[in-house]
Amino acid sequence: MSRLHAEFEDSRTAAGAVRALIARGVPLEAIELYSRRPTELCHSLLRRKSRMSLVAVLSAAVAGGTATTLLYRAQMEYPLVTGGMPINSGWATGVVTFETTMAGAVLGILGALLWEGRLLMRRMPPPPPMPSGGAVIEVSGQDDTNALRDLLLEAGASSAVRAD
Template sequence: MYLIGEFREKDAVRAAIRMLRETGVRPSELDLFSEEPVEFPRGVLDRPSRMSLVSVLGAMAFGSLATAFIYWTQHNYRLVTGGMPLFSFWATGVITFEMTMLGAIVATFALFLWESGLVRKRDYSAPVPEVDPGAICLRVRCRAEDAPQAIAAIRRAGGHQR
């Protein structure tokens, strides 16, 4: 079940989010809609992101795989090098660096697509409100038995239900 509350002030929305969070609503069940960006202080509607961790892990994985592939390639094809080493980190440094950066970029972009909801399954039955100029709409996903508490929190904060 989805509830939509309409607010005119950012402080009222912040109060509604705080009250809804106190009743047990998770941040992933709350969505804001407005004509312009709404910024809140840290902690109001935080959704954890693992972007930096995934970026570093992607870089490490791609860099390690690139170095291992280069090592395997240089040892798999026997060459007479005249006493020079078959595998040299100096010779593979550029390729390793480029593949490391590619890994960071690919991992970051993939997680961006995932967190934005573009590649995962979404609930297409969720109503998207028409937002009037100057209004901020708060959509709450809740169970039917929790709806009266959510409606009361929206009204106490100064919003009205659509």
């Protein structure tokens, strides 16, 4: 699998290069931009699909639902004599439902971040060395590596090398 690393002095030039790559038909999946600070490309050209909100909502629902069910079952199957007070009340249980729902959301967000950001993955190749102010574009899995390198150099890359 071929990987191409092109270094840029500033992210504006890198943006031009990304635009050129996309115009040439390189799929978004093959392009990755490394930088020491978030660049505006994250919000425009390189905007990736994310299911983070959905995951958060789902895991919140699962956590809240599970906890509420546990509460209900525990109270109903091992009932207390309360002398007339309700043994299971939606109002009292509601607080716990809310908190566990939120806990589920937090864990969902954390999990989605680890997955979508590909954190904690051991098999990832080492990142390219990064200039402190600029950015590195990585193009991977493309056949016409030489042509792409020329294209990147033309777009203003200070260097473009194959990293295999």
